[in-house]
Amino acid sequence: MSSPEVSPESTASGLELPAYGRPDDVGPTAASERPGSFPFTRGIHEGMYRNRPWTMRQLAGFGRATDTNARYRALLAAGATGVNGVFDYPSLRAFDSDHPLARSDVGRGGVAVDVRDDFDDLFAEIPLDKVSVSLVSSQPIGAVAHLAMFVQAAQRRGIPKAALSGTSQNDFLMETAITIAPQALPPVGSFQLECDLIEYAITELPRWNPVSISGYNYREAGADAVLESALTLTHAQAVTHELIRRGHAPEAFLSRISFFLNAHSDFFEEIAKFRAARRAWAKWVRDDLGVVHEPSQRFRFHVQTSGVSNTARHAHVNIARSMTQGLSAVLGGTQSLHINGFDEAVSIPSEHAAMTALRSQYVLLHETGVAKSADPLGGSYLVEHLTDVMEERVQDVVAQIDAMGGVVPATERGWVHAELSRLSFEAQKAIDDEEQLIVGVNTMNDGADVPVEIFRLPTDTLAKQSARLAEVRSRRDTQAAASAVEEVGQAAVAKVNVMPAVERAVEQDATLGELGAVLRTSLGLWDFPLW
Amino acid sequence: MVNGLRGHKAVIAKLGFDAHWRGVIIIANALRDAGMEVVYLGHASAEDIASAVVQEDAILLGLSTLSGNHLGECPSVMEQLRVVGADDVVVVLGGTVPAADVPELEADGVAAVFPTGSSVPDLLVLIEELVVEQDAARRKAGSL
Numbered sequence: 001m002s003s004p005e006v007s008p009e010s011t012a013s014g015l016e017l018p019a020y021g022r023p024d025d026v027g028p029t030a031a032s033e034r035p036g037s038f039p040f041t042r043g044i045h046e047g048m049y050r051n052r053p054w055t056m057r058q059l060a061g062f063g064r065a066t067d068t069n070a071r072y073r074a075l076l077a078a079g080a081t082g083v084n085g086v087f088d089y090p091s092l093r094a095f096d097s098d099h100p101l102a103r104s105d106v107g108r109g110g111v112a113v114d115v116r117d118d119f120d121d122l123f124a125e126i127p128l129d130k131v132s133v134s135l136v137s138s139q140p141i142g143a144v145a146h147l148a149m150f151v152q153a154a155q156r157r158g159i160p161k162a163a164l165s166g167t168s169q170n171d172f173l174m175e176t177a178i179t180i181a182p183q184a185l186p187p188v189g190s191f192q193l194e195c196d197l198i199e200y201a202i203t204e205l206p207r208w209n210p211v212s213i214s215g216y217n218y219r220e221a222g223a224d225a226v227l228e229s230a231l232t233l234t235h236a237q238a239v240t241h242e243l244i245r246r247g248h249a250p251e252a253f254l255s256r257i258s259f260f261l262n263a264h265s266d267f268f269e270e271i272a273k274f275r276a277a278r279r280a281w282a283k284w285v286r287d288d289l290g291v292v293h294e295p296s297q298r299f300r301f302h303v304q305t306s307g308v309s310n311t312a313r314h315a316h317v318n319i320a321r322s323m324t325q326g327l328s329a330v331l332g333g334t335q336s337l338h339i340n341g342f343d344e345a346v347s348i349p350s351e352h353a354a355m356t357a358l359r360s361q362y363v364l365l366h367e368t369g370v371a372k373s374a375d376p377l378g379g380s381y382l383v384e385h386l387t388d389v390m391e392e393r394v395q396d397v398v399a400q401i402d403a404m405g406g407v408v409p410a411t412e413r414g415w416v417h418a419e420l421s422r423l424s425f426e427a428q429k430a431i432d433d434e435e436q437l438i439v440g441v442n443t444m445n446d447g448a449d450v451p452v453e454i455f456r457l458p459t460d461t462l463a464k465q466s467a468r469l470a471e472v473r474s475r476r477d478t479q480a481a482a483s484a485v486e487e488v489g490q491a492a493v494a495k496v497n498v499m500p501a502v503e504r505a506v507e508q509d510a511t512l513g514e515l516g517a518v519l520r521t522s523l524g525l526w527d528f529p530l531w
Numbered sequence: 532m533v534n535g536l537r538g539h540k541a542v543i544a545k546l547g548f549d550a551h552w553r554g555v556i557i558i559a560n561a562l563r564d565a566g567m568e569v570v571y572l573g574h575a576s577a578e579d580i581a582s583a584v585v586q587e588d589a590i591l592l593g594l595s596t597l598s599g600n601h602l603g604e605c606p607s608v609m610e611q612l613r614v615v616g617a618d619d620v621v622v623v624l625g626g627t628v629p630a631a632d633v634p635e636l637e638a639d640g641v642a643a644v645f646p647t648g649s650s651v652p653d654l655l656v657l658i659e660e661l662v663v664e665q666d667a668a669r670r671k672a673g674s675l
Contacts, residue, residue: 089548089598104603105548107602132578134533179550182574308553312627312648347599424553425560432651441648454629457599482561530556531571 007435012266015389017146021381030384035333035374039248039282041275041387044298044515048374049365054083054329055336056361057134057302058424061086061110062348063458064465066526067120068111071351072126074525078355079362086136087146092182094142094362097465097502101182107461108346110136113146114465114511115472119153128154133166134302134336139175140193141185143168143421144498147197151205160385165207167258167302170197172393173235173407177416178217180528183198190276193498195242200352200499202243202253209258211239212302215277220308222424224272225390232259232282240289240403241406250289254296259275261334263325264306270325271377272386274301280391280398302336303329312345314440314451323360328526330364337361343452350455363389414529422528455460469511476509484508485518491520533652535568535659539666541591542620544572544580546604554625554647557593561651562658567591577604581611584620590662592667598625599648602635609639619669621661625649 010016012064018025033039036046058080060071072083090102096114097106107111111122124132135150137143147168154164166307171178172190185193194211201210213224213322215232221233255433261277263270281299285291305325310318319342326339337465339357341349349357363373377383404410413419430436437443491498498519505515541625545552545557555571563569570587572580584592594601594608601608605624612618624646628636632646640662 008547070594092550093548095548104600105598110600114588121608180545180552180573181548181550220553221551222607312646346627370662420553421556421560425557428557428651451630454631528573530552531559531569531575 001273004464009012009267009387012264013226013269015269015386015393015527018382018385019434021385022061023381025361025381025385027384030205030379033378034422038286038294038297039279040298041279041380042375044300044335046280046374048333049330049371051373054334055083055132056080057082057338057357058354058358059084059086059136059304059337059338060354061088061136063111063461065109065111065113065118065283066102069122069124069126071354073356074351075358076126076131078358080358082130082336083133084136085122085133086105087142088112089181091512092137092139092142094139094145094515094519096469096511097399099513101348103462105287107457108466112461113149114469114513115509116149116152117468117472120156123150123153125531128162130253131158131199134169134212135158135166136169137171138171138179138217140170140190140197141516141519142512143170144193144197144245144502144510145203145506148160148499149503152506153501158473161205164205166266167209167212168201169214169260170194170210170213171217171235173411173489174214174217174441175528178221180216180530182336183520184526184528185520186521187525188406190398191238191242191408192492192495192523193248193507193519196238196497196499198243198253198423199246199248199497200237202248202256209256212258212260212437213239214260216260216262216304218420219264220306222420222427223268225266226393226424227419229273229280229390229394230401231407232261232277233284233394234398234401236281236282236406237284240407250291251293251296254291255298255497259301261301261303261307262306263303263329264481265309265321265325267324267328268386269390270328270382271332271383272390273331274334275387276394277301278333279387280394281319287489300335303334304338305340307316307340307344307489310344311438311440313445315342315346316343316450317439318342319356322357323363326360326364327368327370330370333375334499343455346452348457352453353455396511417529440476472509472511481505481508481510481514485510487517489518490521532648533655533661535650535653536562539591539662540568540570540585540587540589541593542570542572542589543585543593544596545574545599546594546596546608547600548574549596549598549600549626551597551626554597555593557651558593558595558625559655560609561655562593565655565659577607577611580608581615581617584612584617585615589620589666591658592620592622594622594624595626596624596671599627601626601628602632602642606639609641619665621658621665623661653666
């Protein structure tokens, strides 16, 4: 893979750019491609946003479940069309809030959850049979428990499993390559849990997307657009092979695999990336797997604008950055979108920043006219050319990962970490050497800054979560909870799907931390090959 | 070009549960490229960080967090450094740290805070100054 070279003759990820696009730059198939038909380069539906606008799904999560529930409801009242809920780090990694290592991170960067009662509070008064809910349970170790708690919270309100629609992020790379934490699971163990959740959902939750393959986060951690796409595709391919190995027909689950991509700053490269990803996935499903079922070939994705591209200085300029990135996602045919708050580089979004971002989405939808025709850049010499080149470059990296045995072995041996580290170091160097200019960082840096208001989190989260944990631990049947938790560990060791055992443990009011601990004991721990 | 860091030792750690490693690894690489011996601990408790500083006889301790846990975790590390008598180590912190929080951190002994968007070359120059100054102070104390 070539490194990102910052030059007027290439994109951010090093794709060569012509001075202007010419008819000769467009591949032979482009003219015959249509939105809604294989290979879906131009979009997964013929009518696209004319028939159904993208889902406006602003990420939210902080403090306790009650605090976050208020933010969800404010966003829905202001026009959000889906919930996008993020958890704090201890909850993502399945540690209880009162764990000694967790205390300073409880309720930060996401909502704190420990027991199923927290899910009752988190979704109170939100019609779970109507609004789709994305659970940004990025790590499988937390995702399995979060989903069981979510399902039971819904059931306690009389909403059946079949009515629940939404997504679990559930991405083993998030647990083993993208984010670090104390006591991480090894890639094989994390991937096992990821596939357990997927397997459970395709049989029990017909409207649920049990995985959101998180190219977004691979990009934020340092990947360029090529590596982001290649990891996304190889990860989805690994999931597909494993589910087939477990006896499932591809047609039964492929249409439930969802994707999550970044909208970074290089406008045309990003649009080409979205188009190329759709085409590459459809071709793989049809030509490599031999699956002709069209819904299985559709690459459905959510987009978030790039957090790492945002600056702390002159933070209001982030509104312009994120808007341009959001525009690329819409022109690229996304199914759902989060636009970052302008305070992204400073703190989690204040309500003002979150609402401004949501309203920006409506500017795209109602004012710009860009949503009226599907794939408006289809046929552009430059965009078609970049789509072709992107697809080729991505396939080269996919072949490289395949040669290592796929994305799980590539992660185990540290290749993914090394590539992310190398590319992020080079990107930082380009900024430091002023080859890549960033407004407010290494250019247009003068003038007084107008600092943004910092969103201050509630201060009582740790105390209240600790009190709830103590209350639940004292009221439950200790013996029953302990043996239910033990069964989760036994299932993991025996490589039997853990989800039924997790459900039973959650019914006995097992805590997230207890479930995490037994999975760590059963599946083992792993040192990140970072240094 | 920064030369004054050559041969010195740094301990680097992540605080609490913060999950971002991109920045800390960039800085660890930059310090190594500048000639430092770098011991990267990953996530560690305040006690383990302080004891690593003593064991390694480090002159620089780099702490990283982007989750916003700095006001909870930094003071514990500074306290442990005092407990084990290693509070002469130069402590720098990088990550998502609002400017308003910097005075409190500095008052507790953090020598420099590098928020997101900091320039790596500029940050190396400042770290070099701090390390050279501290090295001189240690030598002077040692010769007394």
